Amino acid sequence: xVNLKHAEKGTAxxxxxxxxxxxxxxxxxxxGYVIRYWKGxxxxxxxxxxxxxxxxxxxxxxxxxxxxxQIDTIDETVQRVDVAHIARQSxxxxxxxVVCLVGVQSNQFxxxxxxxxxxxxxxxxxxxxxxxxxxxxxxxxxxxxxxLALQSAGVTLVAGEVxxxxxxxxxxxxxxxxxxxxxxxxxxxxxxxxxxxxxxKSLLNRYAVKHFxxxxxxxxxPFQCTFCTVINVQGRQMRYRCVDSIAERVRENYRTxxxxxYFFTDxxxxxxKNWEPILDALIKLREEEHIPVSFMIQVDTQSHRIPGFxxxxxxxxxxxxxxxxxxxNEENLKAAGKKQNRVADFKNLVNAYHEAGIATHLAYIxxxxxxxxxxxxxxxxxxxxxxADQASFFMLTPLPGSMDYRQFLSAGTMMDADLNNFDSFHExxxxxxxxxxxxxxxxxxxxxxxYSVENMKRILKNxxxxxxWDLFLNFIWYKNAIQVEEGHPMLHGFVRLKGRRERRATYPxxxxxxxxxxxxxxxxxxxxxxxxxxxxxxxxxxxxxxxxSLEERVVLELGHYHKRVSEWRKLRLPELRTLxxxxxxALEKSSxxxxxxxxxxxxxxxxxxxxxxxxxxxxxxxxxxxxxYWRSVLRxxxxxxxxxxxxxxxAFTGFREFILFVRFLKALAKRADYSMLALEQ
Ligand code: SF4
Numbered sequence: 001x002v003n004l005k006h007a008e009k010g011t012a013x014x015x016x017x018x019x020x021x022x023x024x025x026x027x028x029x030x031x032g033y034v035i036r037y038w039k040g041x042x043x044x045x046x047x048x049x050x051x052x053x054x055x056x057x058x059x060x061x062x063x064x065x066x067x068x069x070q071i072d073t074i075d076e077t078v079q080r081v082d083v084a085h086i087a088r089q090s091x092x093x094x095x096x097x098v099v100c101l102v103g104v105q106s107n108q109f110x111x112x113x114x115x116x117x118x119x120x121x122x123x124x125x126x127x128x129x130x131x132x133x134x135x136x137x138x139x140x141x142x143x144x145x146x147x148l149a150l151q152s153a154g155v156t157l158v159a160g161e162v163x164x165x166x167x168x169x170x171x172x173x174x175x176x177x178x179x180x181x182x183x184x185x186x187x188x189x190x191x192x193x194x195x196x197x198x199x200x201k202s203l204l205n206r207y208a209v210k211h212f213x214x215x216x217x218x219x220x221x222p223f224q225c226t227f228c229t230v231i232n233v234q235g236r237q238m239r240y241r242c243v244d245s246i247a248e249r250v251r252e253n254y255r256t257x258x259x260x261x262y263f264f265t266d267x268x269x270x271x272x273k274n275w276e277p278i279l280d281a282l283i284k285l286r287e288e289e290h291i292p293v294s295f296m297i298q299v300d301t302q303s304h305r306i307p308g309f310x311x312x313x314x315x316x317x318x319x320x321x322x323x324x325x326x327x328x329n330e331e332n333l334k335a336a337g338k339k340q341n342r343v344a345d346f347k348n349l350v351n352a353y354h355e356a357g358i359a360t361h362l363a364y365i366x367x368x369x370x371x372x373x374x375x376x377x378x379x380x381x382x383x384x385x386x387x388a389d390q391a392s393f394f395m396l397t398p399l400p401g402s403m404d405y406r407q408f409l410s411a412g413t414m415m416d417a418d419l420n421n422f423d424s425f426h427e428x429x430x431x432x433x434x435x436x437x438x439x440x441x442x443x444x445x446x447x448x449x450x451y452s453v454e455n456m457k458r459i460l461k462n463x464x465x466x467x468x469w470d471l472f473l474n475f476i477w478y479k480n481a482i483q484v485e486e487g488h489p490m491l492h493g494f495v496r497l498k499g500r501r502e503r504r505a506t507y508p509x510x511x512x513x514x515x516x517x518x519x520x521x522x523x524x525x526x527x528x529x530x531x532x533x534x535x536x537x538x539x540x541x542x543x544x545x546x547x548x549s550l551e552e553r554v555v556l557e558l559g560h561y562h563k564r565v566s567e568w569r570k571l572r573l574p575e576l577r578t579l580x581x582x583x584x585x586a587l588e589k590s591s592x593x594x595x596x597x598x599x600x601x602x603x604x605x606x607x608x609x610x611x612x613x614x615x616x617x618x619x620x621x622x623x624x625x626x627x628x629y630w631r632s633v634l635r636x637x638x639x640x641x642x643x644x645x646x647x648x649x650x651a652f653t654g655f656r657e658f659i660l661f662v663r664f665l666k667a668l669a670k671r672a673d674y675s676m677l678a679l680e681q
Contacts, residue, residue, distance in 0.1 A: 015096035015174060017068040021086055022050045022100050025112040026076035027491075028420050031518075032507030034111060037493030040078040040207045041477060045214035045265045046103025046130065047073055048197035053166040056195035062167045063174055073199075077491070078206040080499060081115060087122035097124050098173045104130035106400055107423035113146065114505060116155045125173050129158035132419070134233040135401020138185050139409075151180045160184030161219070161234070163194040188235045191219060192242050196249040201257055208477070208494055212261045213253060217241050218272035223300065225326075226337045227365065229401035230267045240274045247281040254291045261319075262295040268324075269297040270306055282316035296320040296361075301341045304352035313358060319470060320359040320389075323349065328379050328386075332368035337403070350386050357464045359389040359471060366443050367396030372433040376442040380449050389459050389471055390478070392489065393446045394424040395439065420504075425488050447482045451475065453540055460544040468546070469671035476537055484529030496522065538664045539623050545667065620660060629653050 024044040026035045051073050058069045074081055090097035099119045104112040109132045116126045128150065136144060137159040147157060156178045162169065165184060172178050199213050218240040221230050253259035266272055285291040294317040301323060303309055313321075325346065327333050333341045353360045364383065366376055383391060398404040398415060399422060408415055408429065416428040427439050434442060449455070456475050463471050481489035485496060500515045510518065630653070636644050 013064050013067070013174070014176065016066065016094040017070070017092065017096065018063065018170070018174065019070045019072070019086075019089055019095055019097040020054055020100070020170075021072045021074065021097065022047055022054065022102055023074045023081055023115065024076060024103055025081075025101055025108045025115055027108045027111050027423065028504045029487075032504035033498045034502040035077060035487075035491065036080065036497045036499075036502070037078055038495035038497055040075065040493040041481075042263065042490060043199055043203065043207055043212065043214050044075055044103055045197055045216055045263075047075060047203075048199045048214060049216070050100065050102050050162075050166075051200060052195045052198040053162065054170075055198060057167045057170055063170060073203050075203060075206065076111075077493065078203075080502070083115070083118045083122065086119070087124065090122070090124055096174055098170070099124050099126045101126065101128045102130060104128055104132050105422075106132040106135070106419050107421070108132070109146075110418070110420045110504070113150060116150060117153055120153050120155060125156070125176075125178055126154070127156040127158055127169070127173075127178070129162065131229055131233055132400060133157050134159045134185060135229050135399060135405070137181075137183060138232045138401055139406055143181075156180060156182065158182045158184075160186075161189050161191075163189040163191050165189065185233070188220070188237065188239060191239050193245070194241065196241070196245050198249075199257075199259075204257060204259070209261065211257075211259050212263070213257075213259045214263045214265050215246070215249065216265045217246055217269065217278055218266045218274070221268045222271055223268070223340055224337050224403075225324075226335075226403040226407070227396060227399070228267075228403075229399050232401045232403075234267075238271055238273060240272055243274055243277040243281050246278055247285060250282070250285060250293055251289070251291060254293070260292050260294060262293070264295055264297045267298055268300050270299045270303040270309055275306075275309065276312065279312040279316040283312065286315075286317055293317045294319050296322060298322045298324070300324055301346065301349055304349050310352055310356045310358065314356045318358050319467075320361055321353055322361045322363060322392075323388075325362045326365045327368055327371075328382055329368070329370055329375065331370040335369045336365075346386055350388050354387060354389075354462075357467065359463075359467055361390040361392065362386075362388045363392050363394065364446070365394050365396050366446060367427075367431055367434065367439055369432065371431075371442075373438055373442055376434075376446065380446045384450060384455050384458075387462065389463065389467070390474060391446075391450045393443060393450075395427065395443050397422050397424045397426075397428050423488070423491070451479055451482060453536060456540050457543050460540065465546065468544075472537075472541070473671070475540070476533070479533055479537070480530075483533055484526055496526065498522070534661070535623065538661060541664055541667065542621050542623060542660070545621075623657075623660065626653055626657055626660075 024047045029035050051071065054071050057063060058067075058071070061067075072086075086097065086099070089095070099116075101112045101116060108130075112128055112130075112132075116128055119126045133147065136147060137157075143151070143157075151157060157180065158169070159182070161184060162182075165182070169178070169182060197213075197215055204210050204213070218238055219234045220236060220238045221228070221234075222236050222238065224231060224236070250262070269275060272278070282293055282295075285293055296319060297313070299321050303321070303323075324338075325341065326336060326338055327341075328343050328346065330343050333339075333343070350360050362383065371379075396404075398408045398413075407413075413429055416422070416426070421428055425443065427436060430436070431439050460468060460471060478489040480494060481487050481492040485492040498519065500510060500512070503509060629649070633645055633650060636642065
């Protein structure tokens with residue numbers, strides 16, 4: 001198959017075809033199944049970086065002008081990794097197959113290790129890189145047993161970043177000379193002229209938002225938070241990509257893939273010394289080239305004090321900032337080495353972005369040393385008062401590569417032996433003040449409280465009109481992950497997929513019948529979860545939706561009837577309808593008599609017609625009366641008083657529910673146009 005004789009003499013290449021499989025592994029759920037979704041939420045930037053680097057080596061012909069390349073990118077959170085199929089392809093004459101498990105985080109390591117061994121059993125070359133391997137190598141004096149076991153199975157470990165080194169690694173692979181370890185941690189590469197991340201079109205289609213991509217404009221962070229792995233893996237010295245390359249990538253992505261929304265994955269965008277030229281370049285793209293680019297960035301809590309930062313960010317298309325607030329307890333912040341965070345300044349921080357029209361998204365960690373059940377509850381209440389638009393919660397996790405991990409090791413603190421749980425939503429050590437399971441309860445409660453109907457309503461009512469639907473859709477995304485999928489919004493996507501055989505080796509392979517019952521239960525739970533979520537979000541929409549001018553004026557008229565406007569919310573549906581007609585007619589009369597109204601008031605006849613137009617807008621701001629009615633029907637059913645259920649009223653309420661729901665869906669669909677308009681502005 002391979003002409004080794006020629007190869008030894010250096011007269012001919014060993015292979016004429018390279019099949020490069022770039023795989024971003026997923027992780028196992030608590031039942032041992034691989035987490036995979038029909039539609040994902042966040043594309044992997046590491047996968048995009050490695051794809052960009054590989055395309056660059058290919059374009060330059062660095063491995064041979066005549067080498068035939070096949071580069072596959074697989075994100076296991078949205079694609080099945082078909083080991084047998086890849087192995088079959090590798091048997092083609094003259095083909096070298098290299099499997100690279102990229103961007104592997106600690107919680108993905110058990111899955112990555114299982115995949116690596118499967119590929120090795122098929123005789124393929126396998127490399128594992130990412131934060132876990134890098135974190136372990138940077139922290140421990142010796143390579144631990146699990147990594148040694150992989151090495152002895154022939155797996156290559158890669159620690160650190162591979163910019164400027166990727167070509168060498170691939171050359172080694174083509175010469176069958178991969179080393180057991182590539183350690184680049186001592187010297188972080190200069191990324192100023194490195195090839196830019198790219199995402200293949202085939203992968204884009206697998207995410208819920210197709211015009212969304214990730215891109216890192218810089219790496220590293222100058223701060224020293226004890227729980228963070230960035231500083232030990234990517235360093236405290238900030239490094240930057242070339243501004244022109246960033247602008248060119250954004251331009252090309254828009255032209256070729258219609259990508260207009262970005263998550264700039266820099267851990268701290270505002271500490272990139274090029275933040276201003278980058279934002280200027282994006283402003284130019286928007287204002288001169290009419291590319292409707294928009295993006296989300298991660299910033300620190302002092303970012304609002306950087307002169308001109310917020311003003312330029314909004315002009316450049318920044319729609320949301322992800323802020324590492326972590327805690328609103330001063331003692332916790334001190335313990336975490338988060339010296340730059342000042343609780344007294346948090347309100348100003350949120351207000352500064354809010355006033356500029358940029359949504360604020362707070363990262364909040366539960367499980368710091370001074371957290372207790374009561375304090376967490378109190379802090380989450382206070383967190384809501386800051387007026388942030390979104391929050392993401394995490395449980396403190398001593399991730400390999402962080403200072404916490406080192407400290408835990410030197411203090412001999414027991415940690416969970418299963419790395420699959422190091423995902424920041426499992427308890428991984430014994431907390432001094434939060435008992436086992438109480439900690440998880442606090443964490444679950446934090447999500448529930450922040451994304452309660454009341455708090456979502458408050459946020460949406462305070463939101464700038466152009467932010468309304470962006471936030472609303474984010475709430476659907478988050479609530480789907482928390483409530484329906486019972487996972488974390490940054491990992492869990494839409495419509496869970498499972499494979500019977502895609503199960504962790506430590507769990508038994510279920511029979512078809514047992515597996516079928518499990519899936520039937522899953523699907524039923526998902527359907528119930530979606531129904532509840534849909535009704536909940538419909539209620540949020542009804543109570544916060546934009547009111548037409550007519551509705552505003554009718555509400556005012558209703559206020560005259562009832563003195564206090566708030567009281568009409570307690571009215572029942574038929575009473576509301578009667579009042580609505582009376583108010584509209586009164587309004588019509590007064591507008592004819594006293595002034596020429598800019599609002600078009602429908603006549604009684606038009607109102608009567610509207611009644612039968614099921615798609616017309618009407619003065620409904622809550623599902624409360626319907627909910628109340630269904631409860632009474634349920635009660636009657638439970639008490640066996642079926643004869644007391646009014647058939648006509650039940651049918652009418654059901655019809656009313658249906659119409660309201662159609663109107664809700666219509667508003668959601670319309671939002672797509674609105675959002676694109678907002679981006680273009
Ligand atoms: S947590 Fe954020 S601010 Fe702190 S060191 Fe890590 S990247 Fe920097």
